[in-house]
Amino acid sequence: MRIAIIGAGIVGLATAHALLDRGHQVVLVEPGGKQGRPTDGNAGWIAHTDIMPLTSPKAWRNLPRWLMDPLGPLTIRPAYLPQLTPWLLRFLLASSPSRIKASIGAIRSINGEALPAWKSLLSSLNLSSHLREKGILSVWRHRDDFLRAQEMIERQRRFGIEAQALSPAALAEMEPVLRNVEAAVLYPDACHVSDPAWLAADLLRLALERGAVHVAAQALGIDPRDGGIHVRTDGAGAEVAADRAVVSAGIWSRSLAAQLGDRIPLDTERGYNATYPQGSFGIGRPIMFEGEGFVTTPLDTGDRVGGAVEFAGLEAAPNHRRTDAMVQRLTRFLPHLESEPPARRWMGFRPSIPDSLPVIGRARRDRRVVYAFGHGHYGLTQAAVTAQMVAGLVEDRPGPVATEPFSAQRF
Structure with missing residues (x-):
């Protein structure tokens, strides 16, 4: 055909x-x-280990704190709120325990096949060199928040996803530049690509x-x-x-x-990122900074920090003060970034469905x-x-x- x-x-x-x-x-x-x-311009992750929808309790737990900060991990531009209201109502409906359970099952069904499908495609095209199988880290600034995440981590393990809790010594050996981290989990089977573009x-x-x-x-x-x-x-x-x-x-x-x-x-979660020269972060693998609203990736084209969610539609100009604020939050964990030169900044339109x-x-x-x-x-x-x-x-x-x-x- x-x-x-x-x-x-x-x-x-x-x-x-x-x-x-x-x-x-x-x-x-x-x-x-x-x-x-x-x-x-995305983060380059093949995050097949993820199972939770955005409507999960973790998101709701962080939501009030995020919304209080106009440059924080999540914001809604006031002028866009009337247009976004139907989407938000569906987001609320998708937050019931039964709907979250159904979403988890569906996410796991597709993510469980995601990495084998990628390996098959890349191998068939002789593009396997794009894959970086170094695992992905999740880190928590406060151990109490890590303890609250145990139910989710155990659920991942029940799905057959390997999740290794790291001791402070093991984390320090793996990523010696990280600071202000009290807990970490390694997902050794997760991976990223050379650069998505x-x-x-x-x-x-x-x-x-x-x-x-x-x-x-x-x-x-x-x-x-x-x-x-x-x-x-x-x-x-x-x-x-x-x-x-x-x-x-x-x-x-x-x-x-x-x-x-x-x-x-369908609406867009506008995401922001900044890309520094390769090696600027000093990290060896992608890192999810839990509760902070951003991730980092050591791409072949540079070290990228990305994340944040802004609802403002397709027409509003980018607000790169959000990018700068995200980089500033990252310096809590990578203090040496304070002395790095400005990075390339980017904003993109994630196509998002409420469930x-x-x-x-x-x-x-x-x-x-x-x-x-x-x-x-x-x-x-x-x-x-x-x-x-x-x-x-x-x-x-x-x-x-x-x-x-x-x-x-x-x-």
């Missing part, structure tokens, strides 16, 4: 290869140069070498007619004709889904259109397994993970 993939971020690119593997023709509809794509560039290059076509245009609409699917664009060719279509355009997917009868509660589950499934009005968007903080983690799920939906056969929990019609 001829399949149009709308969006060439990490999910769309992984999906292109899954479909090329099965002998389909692929057309990538992507304007290029779009500012704020998470693929171009580098990985995406290689996936695009190889997709084109394998015969995929890139249409450098913005998709404006999807019209099922004349026995096929027609993607309207703002490009010179105006339309892309296909047998099937995959909507994988991140936050920009919402309007396309609405045209197909699916009202998706922390992506939308992976068929469109309401036409089964020939498949959705693959809304991965929030897990776009890179879940991209390769999402691609396998999408390939199954396109061909009407079972994929590696049941798609029912991720259906667009669950709303």
